[in-house]
Amino acid sequence: MEKFTTHTGVGVPLRRSNVDTDQIIPAVYLKRVTRTGFEDALFAAWRGDENFILNQDAYKAGSVLVAGPDFGTGSSREHAVWALKDYGFKVVIAARFADIFRGNSGKQGLLAAVVEQGDIELLWKALEAEPGKEITVSLEDRTVTCGDITVPFEIDDYVRWRLMEGLDDIGLTLHNEEDITAFEGTRASWRPQTLPAKTEPKQEVVAARPAE
Amino acid sequence: MGTTLAEKLWASHLVRKGEGGAPDLIYIDLHMCHEVTSPQAFEGLRLAGRQVRRPDLTIATEDHNTPTLDIDKPIADLTSRTQIDTLRNNAKEFGIRIHSLGDADQGVVHVVGPQLGLTMPGMTVVCGDSHTSTHGAFGALAFGIGTSEVEHVLATQTLPLKAFKTMAINVNGDLPEGTTAKDIILAVIAKIGTGGGQGYVLEYRGDAIKSLSMEARMTVCNMSIEAGARAGLIAPDETTFEYVKGRPHAPEGADWAEAVEYWQTLVTDDDATFDAEVNLEASDLEPFVTWGTNPGQGLPISANVPNPEEIADADQREAAENALKYMGLTPGQPLKELEIDTVFLGSCTNGRIEDLRAAAEIIQGRTKAPNTRFLVVPGSARVRLQAEAEGLDQIFIDFGAEWRNAGCSMCLGMNPDQLKPQERSASTSNRNFEGRQGKGGRTHLVSPLVAAATAVRGTLSSPADLEGADTLVGAPA
Numbered sequence: 001m002e003k004f005t006t007h008t009g010v011g012v013p014l015r016r017s018n019v020d021t022d023q024i025i026p027a028v029y030l031k032r033v034t035r036t037g038f039e040d041a042l043f044a045a046w047r048g049d050e051n052f053i054l055n056q057d058a059y060k061a062g063s064v065l066v067a068g069p070d071f072g073t074g075s076s077r078e079h080a081v082w083a084l085k086d087y088g089f090k091v092v093i094a095a096r097f098a099d100i101f102r103g104n105s106g107k108q109g110l111l112a113a114v115v116e117q118g119d120i121e122l123l124w125k126a127l128e129a130e131p132g133k134e135i136t137v138s139l140e141d142r143t144v145t146c147g148d149i150t151v152p153f154e155i156d157d158y159v160r161w162r163l164m165e166g167l168d169d170i171g172l173t174l175h176n177e178e179d180i181t182a183f184e185g186t187r188a189s190w191r192p193q194t195l196p197a198k199t200e201p202k203q204e205v206v207a208a209r210p211a212e
Numbered sequence: 213m214g215t216t217l218a219e220k221l222w223a224s225h226l227v228r229k230g231e232g233g234a235p236d237l238i239y240i241d242l243h244m245c246h247e248v249t250s251p252q253a254f255e256g257l258r259l260a261g262r263q264v265r266r267p268d269l270t271i272a273t274e275d276h277n278t279p280t281l282d283i284d285k286p287i288a289d290l291t292s293r294t295q296i297d298t299l300r301n302n303a304k305e306f307g308i309r310i311h312s313l314g315d316a317d318q319g320v321v322h323v324v325g326p327q328l329g330l331t332m333p334g335m336t337v338v339c340g341d342s343h344t345s346t347h348g349a350f351g352a353l354a355f356g357i358g359t360s361e362v363e364h365v366l367a368t369q370t371l372p373l374k375a376f377k378t379m380a381i382n383v384n385g386d387l388p389e390g391t392t393a394k395d396i397i398l399a400v401i402a403k404i405g406t407g408g409g410q411g412y413v414l415e416y417r418g419d420a421i422k423s424l425s426m427e428a429r430m431t432v433c434n435m436s437i438e439a440g441a442r443a444g445l446i447a448p449d450e451t452t453f454e455y456v457k458g459r460p461h462a463p464e465g466a467d468w469a470e471a472v473e474y475w476q477t478l479v480t481d482d483d484a485t486f487d488a489e490v491n492l493e494a495s496d497l498e499p500f501v502t503w504g505t506n507p508g509q510g511l512p513i514s515a516n517v518p519n520p521e522e523i524a525d526a527d528q529r530e531a532a533e534n535a536l537k538y539m540g541l542t543p544g545q546p547l548k549e550l551e552i553d554t555v556f557l558g559s560c561t562n563g564r565i566e567d568l569r570a571a572a573e574i575i576q577g578r579t580k581a582p583n584t585r586f587l588v589v590p591g592s593a594r595v596r597l598q599a600e601a602e603g604l605d606q607i608f609i610d611f612g613a614e615w616r617n618a619g620c621s622m623c624l625g626m627n628p629d630q631l632k633p634q635e636r637s638a639s640t641s642n643r644n645f646e647g648r649q650g651k652g653g654r655t656h657l658v659s660p661l662v663a664a665a666t667a668v669r670g671t672l673s674s675p676a677d678l679e680g681a682d683t684l685v686g687a688p689a
Contacts, residue, residue, distance in 0.1 A: 016534075017527045018406060018506050022645040027624045031277065031291035033251035033298045045647050068527060070407040073440065073506070074645060075624075076342040077249065078358035096407055099442050100342060104358035156374070157233040169360070170260070173237060173368045176228055180265075180370055183227045183239050188474070190467035191241060192330050194309045195268040198460035199328065203316045205593045207284040208616045 001109045003166035004139050007090045009063030011135035011146060012053055013127040017068035021101065024072065024080040038079060039086040054087075058131030064091045066123050066135075072101025072112075081108045091137045093144060093153065095120055106159040107169060113137060113153035115144060122149050139164060214481025216378045217447050218413040221353040221478070225336050227370055235372040241335040241352075243365045244321045245272040245308070247299040248626070249340030253363035254302040264306040265369045271330065272303050272310040275320045277626050280589050280616035283313050292627065306366075319592020319618040322346040322560040326430065327594055329459025333448035333475040338365055343560045343642065345436040349429035350456070351448035351478045353413070356437065376443070377487040379412040380480075383420040385495040390675050392570070393428035394562060394640070394659035396420065396492070397435040398500035398510045404490055406508040409441030412488065415480060416446050420494035426455035427566045434561045435642050438507035447479045499674040501547055502644045502657040504535035509644075511547065513662065513674050519543035538646055539654045540634065547672050550656070554585045554637040555667040556649070557660060558616075559623040562640035563591025567660040568599050572607045574664035574675050580612035581670025587629065588613045589621040613667070625650045638666040 029041035046052045053059050065084070071094040072080060081104045084092065092110065095117040105112040115123070126146045127133055136145045137153075139160060144151050162169075173180075215223070228237040243266075250272070257264070264270060277292040287293040296313070303310035311317040317324060322343055325331045337347040337354035340362040347354035361371055381400055401408075414436050416429075424432070429446050436444030446452075453472055456462050463471045502510040503517050509532070511518070520532040520543065536543065541550075557563075557571050568590065580586055588608050590596035596618055599605055605615050622629040623641035631637055631653025640663050644655040656672060665673040675681060 015530075017531055020506070020643075020645050022624075022643070022648050026647055026651075027276075027626045030248050030626065031289075031295050033255075033295055035252040035255065045651065070410075070440070073406055074342065074437075074643060076340060076356040076358055078252075078360060081358075096410065098407075098440060099410055100356055100358060104360065107358065107360035158230075158235060158374075161233075169372060170262070170364050170367050173364065173370060173372060176237065177368075179228045179237065180239070180368060184369075187239075187241075188470070190463035190471050191335070192332060192461040192463075193268040194242075194271040194330060194461075197309050199317050200460060200594065203597050205283075205314055205316055205318075205597065205617065207314075208281050208614075210281050211614060 001166045001168055004109060004111060004163040006136060006138045006140060007063065008134055008136040009090060010059060010061050010132055011064045011066055011123065011127045012059045012062035013124040014053060014065055014067040015124060018070045018073055019067055020074035021072060021077050021080040022074055025077065025083040030077060030079055035082060036086060038083040042083040042087045056131065061088070063088050064093065064135040064137060065089050066120060066127065067092060067094045069095040069117060071097050073098040076100045078104045078108070081105050081110050085110055093120065093123070106163065109163060111137065111139060111163065113144065113155060115151055115153045119151035122151065214484035216480040216484045216486060217351065217415055217445055217478055218353065218376060218378050221334065221336065222375060224334065235374045237370050238336060238373050239370055240338050240365050241269060242325065242330055242337045243270045244325055244339040245270065245362065246275050246321050246341065247295045248276045249359050250302065250362055251295065251298045252359050253366060254306065256363040257366055262367045264308065264366045267307040269369060270308050270366070272299060272308050273318055273321050273324050274299060274313050276620045276624065278313050278619040279627050280619050280621050280629055283617045316593050316597060319594065320560045320563060320620055322434065323563060323591035323595060326350070327459070327592060329456055329461035332456055333452060333478050338371065342437045343434050345442065345444045346430050346434040346560055348433040348436065348443050348445040349426065350452055351445060351475070353443055353445070355442040376413040377411050379409060379414050379488040379490065380486040381414050381416045382489065382491045383416060383418040383494050385420055385493050387420050387494045387497065390661060391497045391499055392659045392661060393424055393431040395497050395500040396494065397432045398502065398507070398657060399497055400492060401435065401439045401508050402500070402510040403492065404439050406438060406506050407440045409436060409439035412441050414439065414441045414444040416444060421446060422449065425566060426451055427564045430564070431561055435507065438642060448475050499659060499662050501662060501672055503539065503541060503547060504532060505538055505644055505646050507642065507644060507657060509535055510657070513547055513672060515547055517541045517543055517545040517547065548677070550636065550672045551670060552584055552638045552666050552672060553635045554587065554631060555663050556587050556622045556637055556639040556641060557663050558589030558591060558621055559641040560591060561642045562660050563589060563595065565595050565598050567640065568595070568604050571660045571664035572604045574661060575611045575668060576607050578611065578668045580667055584667055584670045586611070586613035586667040587616065587622060589616045590618045593618045622649050624648060638663050638672060
């Protein structure tokens with residue numbers, strides 16, 4: 001994972017609350033088996049509307065999304081993070097994030113910065129007054145700067161450290177593999193195992209057919 | 213001071229305590245995989261040269277993409293077929309048990325786990341699907357994870373996690389006839405909002421919860437995520453033990469006795485405190501339906517479409533305005549007058565045998581509204597077989613419904629079962645997001661009883677609205 005210290009790029013004001021993951025990337029785009037190439041899927045339904053913010057020239061190159069509260073609610077699809085990243089977003093700013101989305105962001109190097117709603121309103125006004133205006137996000141200082149406005153943001157200390165160091169979770173966990181093995185030795189023997197497989201007797205499943 | 217059930221589950225799975233702000237490392241007892249959120253995780257393992265640490269604690273099934281017709285033919289949609297083939301190949305390569313389309317144990321992952329007896333009290337259960345909260349109904353700590361976390365669990369059988377806060381949802385009193393677990397959870401979400409549970413594990417408590425069947429408890433826990441909570445819990449009791457007993461993977465003999473003895477300790481201590489508490493009176497509830505585009509935008513079915521101008525909070529008001537526009541609704545319109553094009557009965561929320569029985573009981577001997585389509589998709593192939601053994605399939609078919617094979621189907625429209633633009637559905641699923649059931653589709657979330665009554669009348673209806681309703685079990689006393 002790439003190290004993240006500061007980022008400067010075009011800010012995109014998205015005046016919507018509860019932007020759920022079905023809006024960020026509709027389910028129809030989830031059928032791919034790759035981890036990249038989702039840029040066309042980002043906000044696919046909204047991008048059909050010519051007035052949608054990312055269809056306006058000034059915002060097309062956006063890399064810092066400033067959204068309403070409860071961003072990323074709904075499904076656990078990490079594709080939502082991949083789509084934002086593939087489009088070019090490095091930072092999403094909102095007053096509240098859904099837990100799974102925020103977790104997924106941290107693992108993929110997308111910064112989810114929590115900024116108070118009052119400050120979000122200031123950023124929205126500044127970005128709308130001057131479309132295409134740049135925002136600087138400093139992970140080091142935990143600040144968002146847009147013109148003469150500088151506001152603080154919150155982020156979990158550990159996630160911040162991992163992002164700044166560009167560290168991979170699995171590698172960190174496997175450092176402590178002996179702890180995992182020791183824990184496994186304490187598990188009760190009746191805890192279920194999927195193998196060998198046990199099932200009710202096998203039965204034939206008749207295929208449903210389209211109505212006549 | 214005592215501890216809550218959630219804290220006990222956490223403590224009993226702690227592999228390593230996080231130091232200096234690092235998260236705790238938590239052991240995972242069961243990891244379920246499906247075709248949509250796993251391919252990139254397996255790819256990650258391959259790229260790093262890693263193995264699956266515990267194939268014997270992992271299981272896969274095909275559900276999100278699978279067609280519900282012609283399942284014995286090759287899947288017509290090529291990208292869906294690729295995704296399913298990818299899962300089959302990954303299962304083979306990494307030695308993971310898989311239940312594929314056509315197998316009697318295929319179905320929606322959250323229906324399959326419990327019916328095989330793989331979900332038990334006191335476990336940690338994860339899956340790359342946010343409705344993993346369903347398994348919390350057994351007193352297990354169960355939550356959805358992203359694909360990076362899927363890869364992490366495959367490689368290490370653990371997850372680094374920050375502790376959750378705890379919230380008690382107390383539902384007291386008796387649920388009136390004609391109202392169900394679905395109405396409880398829709399009312400909870402309407403009360404605390406789609407973000408109200410963020411950062412919390414919800415523990416559902418109180419008489420109304422204790423009196424629910426195991427399947428109804430799964431319906432409640434299933435939608436915890438729609439209130440923003442990753443997990444929902446219900447303390448295990450005799451109802452839970454009775455449900456688990458005798459299932460294929462349930463402990464037997466001396467193991468059973470030992471397991472039950474342990475499971476009985478899985479309760480929140482009387483002197484434990486929650487970080488937050490919410491109270492709801494069950495006897496005040498009536499069938500609930502959603503009018504908007506998030507699951508928190510719900511009202512009793514006898515209400516009218518709300519007027520955004522009367523909403524004080526600016527965000528909520530704007531969300532309501534957007535929702536009404538998308539849903540094609542006018543403030544003040546009675547919800548019961550909304551004409552429904554498609555009724556969908558199924559999903560991990562309400563696709564179990566009790567849901568099918570409840571709906572079949574309402575429609576039996578009645579006629580379907582001529583302009584309403586009724587799609588019935590059992591949650592798993594076993595549920596379908598059970599329903600057929602009970603003759604429920606014939607009741608649905610005689611009524612004019614479409615009787616399908618198992619899968620997620622129209623809940624999220626990844627297979628051909630989708631709404632057309634502007635089509636309006638009454639759906640027993642869990643999300644009414646814009647475009648969720650098909651581009652431009654308009655979803656009203658309902659219980660199986662409301663779904664069945666709506667299929668009879670063609671407008672959003674509760675069983676009490678049906679002619680001769682007083683003779684029905686689902687009718688108010």
